[in-house]
Amino acid sequence: MATVHPTYIIKNSSENKLGRYVVAGRDLRAGEEIFQEEIFSIGPKSGSPLICLGCYLPLEELKLCNTCKWPICSPECSQEPWHKNYECEVFSQKGVKLNEEADISAQLECITPLRTLIVSEKQNEQWEKEVSNMEAHTEERRKKIEWAAEQVNVVNFLVEACKLKDRFNEDKIQKICGILEVNCFEVITKLGISIRGLYPRMALLNHNCIANTTHSVFLDKNYRLQLRTTVDTKSGCELFSSYTSSLQPTIVRRARLRECKYFDCTCARCSDPTEMGTHIGTFKCTKCDNGFITSTQPLDDNAPWKCSHCDNGITGNGVQRIYLAIQEDMAELEQMEMDGEKLEATEKLLRKYKSVLHPRNGSNVLLWHSLSQMYGHTEGYSLDMLPDLLLERKSKFCKDLLDILNIVEPGLTRIRGLTLFEYHIGCLLYTKSRYQHGEFNKDALKERIHSVVDILKECHQILSLEPEGTPEAMLAASALQSINQLIESVEQL
Numbered sequence: 001m002a003t004v005h006p007t008y009i010i011k012n013s014s015e016n017k018l019g020r021y022v023v024a025g026r027d028l029r030a031g032e033e034i035f036q037e038e039i040f041s042i043g044p045k046s047g048s049p050l051i052c053l054g055c056y057l058p059l060e061e062l063k064l065c066n067t068c069k070w071p072i073c074s075p076e077c078s079q080e081p082w083h084k085n086y087e088c089e090v091f092s093q094k095g096v097k098l099n100e101e102a103d104i105s106a107q108l109e110c111i112t113p114l115r116t117l118i119v120s121e122k123q124n125e126q127w128e129k130e131v132s133n134m135e136a137h138t139e140e141r142r143k144k145i146e147w148a149a150e151q152v153n154v155v156n157f158l159v160e161a162c163k164l165k166d167r168f169n170e171d172k173i174q175k176i177c178g179i180l181e182v183n184c185f186e187v188i189t190k191l192g193i194s195i196r197g198l199y200p201r202m203a204l205l206n207h208n209c210i211a212n213t214t215h216s217v218f219l220d221k222n223y224r225l226q227l228r229t230t231v232d233t234k235s236g237c238e239l240f241s242s243y244t245s246s247l248q249p250t251i252v253r254r255a256r257l258r259e260c261k262y263f264d265c266t267c268a269r270c271s272d273p274t275e276m277g278t279h280i281g282t283f284k285c286t287k288c289d290n291g292f293i294t295s296t297q298p299l300d301d302n303a304p305w306k307c308s309h310c311d312n313g314i315t316g317n318g319v320q321r322i323y324l325a326i327q328e329d330m331a332e333l334e335q336m337e338m339d340g341e342k343l344e345a346t347e348k349l350l351r352k353y354k355s356v357l358h359p360r361n362g363s364n365v366l367l368w369h370s371l372s373q374m375y376g377h378t379e380g381y382s383l384d385m386l387p388d389l390l391l392e393r394k395s396k397f398c399k400d401l402l403d404i405l406n407i408v409e410p411g412l413t414r415i416r417g418l419t420l421f422e423y424h425i426g427c428l429l430y431t432k433s434r435y436q437h438g439e440f441n442k443d444a445l446k447e448r449i450h451s452v453v454d455i456l457k458e459c460h461q462i463l464s465l466e467p468e469g470t471p472e473a474m475l476a477a478s479a480l481q482s483i484n485q486l487i488e489s490v491e492q493l
């Protein structure tokens with residue numbers, strides 16, 4: 001009988017610098033499942049605002065669980081297992097109520113560590129084998145100011161206020177805080193809220209700024225996770241996830257990885273001043289016509305940046321300040337309601353960056369991404385109101401974004417699927433309008449509709465990999481319906 005090779009193998013790096021890592025156990029096709037895994041623990045992220053501990057929705061005014069007197073928005077939410085069987089049981093038994101006068105965010109810091117501590121007892125064997133030895137970077141974390149805050153808000157609170165000293169020792173609590181910080185992945189709830197989840201096997205994957213895997217969470221199956229390849233992967237190749245946003249420039253990604261994951265990324269993308277030719281971090285020279293400014297040594301944040309054509313340059317420090325200012329602009333935009341005003345503010349920011357950033361700088365690409373989604377779905381800019389010029393603009397944002405994604409997030413990724421869906425809308429409506437204006441004949445129309453069908457087929461291939469009931473899976477169904485309608489319409493032409 002032929003041997004069936006596993007989809008993945010866990011390895012240990014010999015010099016132990018990278019710790020454990022995961023490789024493909026056999027040749028894997030793009031989109032193939034690598035494994036599924038149950039969640040170990042879940043809960044609010046660090047620094048969470050006031051939220052319901054059942055559904056995680058932000059609360060404008062404080063509402064309390066009848067049993068434990070901690071934030072809960074409704075009787076149904078108080079019955080959510082991850083609340084009821086964890087902090088609710090402890091707080092109500094110990095009579096520890098939320099202090100409404102004190103900093104609520106600081107008090108919520110203990111929730112996910114407490115849930116994890118309780119799971120470590122309930123699933124002790126898994127804790128011992130798979131979780132207790134996860135990377136926690138305790139020594140590096142001890143030097144940070146957050147350590148002292150965690151000591152007060154989590155360790156002292158659980159040990160002293162909740163009187164759990166005999167159940168959980170202080171070192172274990174601090175270790176869990178580290179394990180959560182280093183290993184958790186973002187989980188988006190049904191209501192679109194971002195929380196964190198710990199998946200011990202998934203967390204064995206090391207980071208690369210160009211990943212070859214993606215994961216989905218089955219919200220209806222107690223947050224079960226599925227890991228998949230995004231590109232064809234040869235047996236023995238390392239499987240990577242990305243711990244950062246692929247559209248951020250190297251200097252921002254590396255700072256984030258250093259701050260939260262305690263390592264300096266030296267991947268091929270980080271080492272290349274042009275970020276694999278994408279120019280996601282590049283500036284435009286303000287002193288000459290054709291020059292672009294890139295880092296002389298991208299793995300050194302303090303190295304000077306130089307123009308390709310003249311002697312102009314920026315210090316490493318100057319570049320960091322520019323990116324901080326850009327992050328502030330972006331955060332301001334993020335706060336805005338999703339309406340026509342936000343769309344116009346996004347276009348304005350794009351104009352503001354025109355003279356200083358490379359046309360394909362990641363900040364521009366992030367704005368294209370927002371605009372590609374907003375045109376057609378925003379008040380004042382609905383699809384039936386978009387003139388051809390704006391339909392063309394929407395399509396161009398999508399196309400340019402797809403070209404960048406090909407390099408930094410290649411293969412069957414969610415962002416690619418969603419962008420393809422928007423791309424098909426722009427192309428189809430523009431094509432129909434131009435045909436009605438007599439710009440081309442029936443044969444050319446048929447050919448263009450076939451191209452839209454190809455876009456939709458790729459979109460369907462990607463988004464149909466997502467769990468049933470998710471917005472992505474619904475778009476996949478809608479893509480399939482449109483494919484059939486378009487093919488029928490071409491036949492009738």
Ligand SMILES: C[S@@+](CC[C@H](N)C(=O)[O-])C[C@H]1O[C@@H](n2cnc3c(N)ncnc32)[C@H](O)[C@@H]1O
Pocket residue numbers: 017018019020021134135137182183203204205206207208261262263264265266
């Ligand atoms: C989620 S864990 C990954 C699994 C880890 N290698 C282990 O043995 O537990 C994240 C940690 O792995 C290490 N790591 C992951 N990717 C890395 C990379 N590209 N370069 C250096 N260290 C990396 C860092 O120590 C990081 O904090």
